[in-house]
Amino acid sequence: MILFLIGLISGIISGMGIGGGTILIPALVIFANPDQHIAQSVNLIFFIPTAVIALIVHIRNKRVDFKVAIPIIIFGLLGAYLGSRLAIRLPGIVLKKYFGFFLLVLGVCEIIRKDKQKVSEKKLRQAGQRS
Template structure:
């Protein structure tokens, strides 16, 4: 149970920073919690709601939100979430885990070589 607390705490910190708690939460739930990929992703999405609300409130208070951009990203994000959920349901847990791993590696490589 202490592992789940630590995993949740780290995930929340990462989420609050805007990095995406799922990069910590999903692999940690699979490795340390023995949870199936589909379940780990659903837990991540459920945990994302309150952390996102807190992060939005803080960023809104600090004036860090560009509303016109946020509206377009929200609309396209909803469409992408519907498509992605539909696709994930049809994939095996192994295929979904491999796809997620490849995605994390690509993003890691991108961030490593990105010029700031």
Template sequence: MLIGIIGFFAGIIGGMGMGGGTILIPALILFASIDPKLAQSINLLSSIPMTIAALSIHIKKKNVDFELVLPIVLFGIVGAFFGSTLAEYLSSNILRKCFGVFLLIIGIFEIQKGYMHKDKNKK
């Protein structure tokens, strides 16, 4: 049941375009005691059907700029190759810490952006 709830919320976040892995990976590590490398591979595999479902809706609503997609996909494939190769050489403990720092940095940027946007609305 816990895994299903984690998947449900990861699907919501992924469908909104924010990356379900930001929910799925930490939840699998913290609540289901799954090794970070396994959590990453579960995230990648489970994201395929979630991405297809969300993408079909975004394409129907004409929310996709295909000219931007091509370079992102091409460079993303190269980055995915290097990232997955690097992950094989790093320990799970280091990967856990790197992902935590990444989420912290993203959180700080989002909070800062929220405050800057709030100040613009007051003017």
């Protein structure tokens, strides 16, 4: 049952374009206890069908800018190749620490971004009140 819930929640987040791996990998490691390489491999296999479905929905709703997407895809493929070669060479515990550090940095960046957004909104409201 826990794997069903992990898959469902990760799928919903993936469909929103947020990145289901941020939920799927830690949840697998915590609740199913596979090796880090296995958890990340499961994430990659999980990503393919969920990405295809989400992409179809977003293209139908005209939410994809192909001029922006094409160069990102090309360099993303290069980065995926290089990253997978690196991941294969790293011990599982090191890979787990790198992934944890990545999630920590991502969380801090998100908090900072939200704070800056709130400050900008506050300044806009104050400017609107003065007019």
